[in-house]
Amino acid sequence: MAFFEANGLRKRFGARVVLENISLSVEQGTVHGIMGPNGAGKTTCFHVLTGHHAPDGGKIVFDGQDITGKKPYQIARMGISRSFQIMNLFDDTVVLENVALALPEFRERAFDVVGDLFEDRRIVGAALEVLEQVGLAHRAWDKADSLPYGERRALEIAVALAARPRLVFLDEPTSGLGTEATRNLADLIRRIRKDYTIVLIEHDMRFLFDLADTISVIHWGQVIAEDTPQNLQQNKWVARSALGEVA
Ligand SMILES: Nc1ncnc2c1ncn2[C@@H]1O[C@H](COP(=O)(O)OP(=O)(O)OP(=O)(O)O)[C@@H](O)[C@H]1O
Numbered sequence: 001m002a003f004f005e006a007n008g009l010r011k012r013f014g015a016r017v018v019l020e021n022i023s024l025s026v027e028q029g030t031v032h033g034i035m036g037p038n039g040a041g042k043t044t045c046f047h048v049l050t051g052h053h054a055p056d057g058g059k060i061v062f063d064g065q066d067i068t069g070k071k072p073y074q075i076a077r078m079g080i081s082r083s084f085q086i087m088n089l090f091d092d093t094v095v096l097e098n099v100a101l102a103l104p105e106f107r108e109r110a111f112d113v114v115g116d117l118f119e120d121r122r123i124v125g126a127a128l129e130v131l132e133q134v135g136l137a138h139r140a141w142d143k144a145d146s147l148p149y150g151e152r153r154a155l156e157i158a159v160a161l162a163a164r165p166r167l168v169f170l171d172e173p174t175s176g177l178g179t180e181a182t183r184n185l186a187d188l189i190r191r192i193r194k195d196y197t198i199v200l201i202e203h204d205m206r207f208l209f210d211l212a213d214t215i216s217v218i219h220w221g222q223v224i225a226e227d228t229p230q231n232l233q234q235n236k237w238v239a240r241s242a243l244g245e246v247a
Pocket residue numbers: 013016018036037038039040041042043044045
């Protein structure tokens with residue numbers, strides 16, 4: 001059994017069937033991409049895989065445990081972190097605090113006083129370590145809303161990593177980024193991939209083909225292909241699904 005597996009997932013909203021039959025598997029230590037044209041059901045699939053929507057059918061197994069229908073906080077506690085397409089940062093606080101609040105060390109504190117957070121060397125040290133990983137240590141004391149867009153994306157990833165996950169889901173991380181910021185983000189993912197298993201939803205095919213070990217192609221609520229980027233380039237279904245249009 002793979003590290004993370006979904007089998008036969010179904011999801012409908014009223015009469016609209018969005019996920020008809022989604023099965024995918026992710027091996028530990030790999031980067032797995034999910035791609036597909038607009039409206040194919042990628043985001044819904046992501047929400048179902050991370051517990052934000054309960055599936056109407058099918059099964060999700062993470063590290064041998066059935067997590068189908070579990071709540072997002074239960075899934076997070078089991079070691080799965082996710083970023084959001086819409087950024088989820090505390091803009092009025094400094095970068096370091098955004099990361100610190102997501103650390104297990106912070107949650108372990110018996111009291112909830114943010115005021116002396118910066119006095120806690122263990123927390124500050126751990127947050128700086130995560131910021132180092134994503135190349136943002138020099139921004140630690142800047143306010144989150146003062147960061148350029150690309151660095152905000154990196155901060156979002158830092159927040160996801162702060163929980164020390166075993167599996168990280170990233171939802172369209174290149175969305176809204178220019179060429180240089182996209183390149184920096186690809187470098188960041190290359191740096192962290194040795195320490196994490198990553199699932200990446202992405203519109204940008206070049207970005208995904210560059211980074212992913214395996215990719216699931218979703219179309220019409222189904223996985224029409226799951227393969228390595230090299231093999232997918234030869235796949236007639238992928239060619240027929242007009243995915244070139246979203247690149
Ligand atoms: N909560 C909801 N209620 C009703 N319909 C929904 C809901 N969420 C998504 N849908 C519909 O499901 C379909 C797939 O949407 P989804 O956002 O999952 O696709 P996507 O592949 O992520 O698309 P995009 O790349 O444009 O974000 C769309 O037709 C959308 O309108």
